[in-house]
Every structure is written in structure tokens, then in C-alpha cells.
Amino acid sequence: MSGGRQPLPAWVDIGLIPIVNVLLAFVVVGLIVLSIGVNPFTAVRIMIGGSVGYPEAIGYTLYYTTNFIFTGLAVAVAFHAGLFNIGGEGQAYIGGLGVGLVLLALDAVLPPLLLVPLAVLAAAAFGAAWAAVPAYLQAWRGSHIVITTIMFNFIAAAVMVYLMVNVLIAPGSMSPESREFAAPGHLPFAHELLAGIGITMGQSPLNLTIVLAAICCALVWLFLWHTPWGYALRTMGHNPNAAIYAGIDIRRMTLLAMGLSGALAGFVGVNEIMGVHHRLLLNFTAGYGFAGIAVALMGRNHPIGIVLASLLFGILQQGGAELAFDIPAITREMVVVIQGLIILFCGALANVTKPALEALFQWLHTRSDNAPAADAAEA
Secondary structure (H helix, E strand, O other): OOOOOOOOOHHHHHHHHHHHHHHHHHHHHHHHHHHOOOOHHHHHHHHHHHHHOOHHHHHHHHHHHHHHHHHHHHHHHHHHOOOOOOOHHHHHHHHHHHHHHHHHHHOOOOOHHHHHHHHHHHHHHHHHHHHHHHHHHHHHHOOOHHHHHHHHHHHHHHHHHHHHHHOOOOOOOOOOEOOOOOHHHOOOEHHHHHHHOOOOOOOOOOEOHHHHHHHHHHHHHHHHHHOHHHHHHHHHHHOHHHHHHOOOOHHHHHHHHHHHHHHHHHOHHHHHHHHHHOOOEOOOOOOHHHHHHHHHHHOOOOHHHHHHHHHHHHHHHHHHHHHHHHOOOOOHHHHHHHHHHHHHHHHHOOOOOHHHHHHHHHHHHHHHHHHHHHHHHHO
């Protein structure tokens, strides 16, 4: 006999439920697309082909994926500590400012081997510092982290507008951009690196930052599940009272979690400022900080899940552009609707399918327990 309700296997909770939710979202999207007179299967074929069907498209998809990985990891680290960091957009913005300031100051005097690591560290430091202020306000002043991180997104945007219009704008420029960085401040593009070993790839913004994203995934996994600090951070997220009883300093852990979260979000600036635009400019974050919330939720706040969710959002971003170009009836706004529905099903409606799957697995477990007893009775 069954000893009670069995918990879902980890592969179901982490893997199957998000897949089912995504499929439900695509069913709803398919009905919407069908209602405007477009064959949903044709739309899917164009989207997949436009995102992974040829080398240049793959490069664009992975470029978008890189940014989603950084912001998804940022949200996940804070979430494991019981903190809802909605400030990834502002932290990415300020992280990019850190990259730009280092390159503008030192690109003429330092070689790439020193300049690039220094710019990466500046992105992490500026992003962490911007996240540390809301962390301090919550830990020592009781301000809610959600409210303060949202407010700091607007403050970051205002600071960047002021600096780009009044301080960092290139001399004689009519647009709010800095001068272009010197060559030592450019990260190599993937198609350039591959061409060096005889592999031809279409030009795309994909650059060496994707390696940094992979390293961050590994380090986040090691930190959260294989270090005492990660254990303390997750303990605080699961039960703050138990963490206090165990001697964990909640205030310090709040600062640590938000600092790491801000540093990860700041790496978006490495990809955009040093890897693609090669100058400091406005609005380079393009909503990646907010999309990272959906990426983390869909990936169940685990680095592997975040990589898969980021890849899906990268496919939607690149494939959606191809879809809007090939089928005028499907606009860029429709692609945003698709992303919104996925966020809805994987976020707000994440547990809609869970009871049905729990009942199914409970029935399978009960049946497997009763099978030996039935066989014994027949014998």
C-alpha cells in the first residue's frame, strides 16, 4: 500500500512541468496566430529556421542567449536567498557604465590582456554596488527589496541619460554616445575567431562573452550547492528563522546575495558595450533585466534550467524578428505577446499543471505498489 502522497521526481518538477507549460503557451499562441489567418505550423517553421537554420542566425540566437543567461542567473541567486531582485535592468545599465568608464580611460594605455579583465571586473563591481544599496536598505532599514530595486532601475536610467548627454558624449556628436573604444577594448567576435581556424560563419554579434556566461553558470552552481556560503544563502531563503537560529548573519547574507546578483547582471554590459557596440550608449539593456525574471522562473532557478530557458528566449528573439519580416501580419508586438504568454504560463500559472501531474504520478506509484501484492495473491 502507498504510504501517502509521493512528491514529484526532481526531473518532473524541474524539467517536465516547464516543458508542459511552454507547450500550453504555444497552443494558445497558435490559436491567436490562426485567428489572424496565418498557419501556425508555417509560423513555427519560419521561427525555427530563422533562429537556428543557418550559421548567422545561430550566432544571433546565442548572442541574445548570453544576455538572458546573465540576468537569469542574477535573479536566481537572489531568489535562492528569498529576495526578489527586479533591478536587473538598472544593474546591467550601471555595469555597462563601469565597462565604458574603464575603456574610455585606459584603452590607449593598457594592452588587451590587462584591459579586458579590468573592464569585466568593473562591470561586476558597478553592478554589485548598484544592487548593494537596496540590499542595505532592506537589511538595515527594513525597506522592501522589490520596491527599491524597481526604483533603482529608473534612477539608473536617469543617471545614464545625464552622463551620456552632458559628460561622456563624443565631441561633435549629435547622438548621446561616447567615442568608439580603441581596438584593445574590443572583444573578438565568434566569426572572427572561427575564421582563424578555417571555419566560415556568417557575421553576427556573438562574441567571447558567451564563454564568460558559461563560466558564470558553473561558478553559480558551485557556489550555491558546494560552498558553506551557498548553503547559508539557501537556508536563509528557505527559512530565515532557522538561519538566524543556526547563527547565520541575515544582513550580511542579504548583501552577499544582492551583490552577486548585481555583479551577474552587470556582465550584460560586457556583452553589449565591449563585445558589440564598442562605445557607451543609451538603452543597450533592451529589457534583458526584466526578461531575466521569466528566464529564472522557467529554469527553476538552476543554472542548467536557466541555460535552456535563455536559449528558448534567444530563439524567440531572433526567430521572432525573422517571422515579423517574412509574415507582415505577425508584427514585433505579436512576438512580444508570445514572450508574454510564455512568462504567464511559466510564472503566474506555473502550478496549473502540477496537481494533474502529481495525481498521475501518485496513481502510477500506487499501481506499482499494488502490483506485487496482486501477483502474490494470484500465486
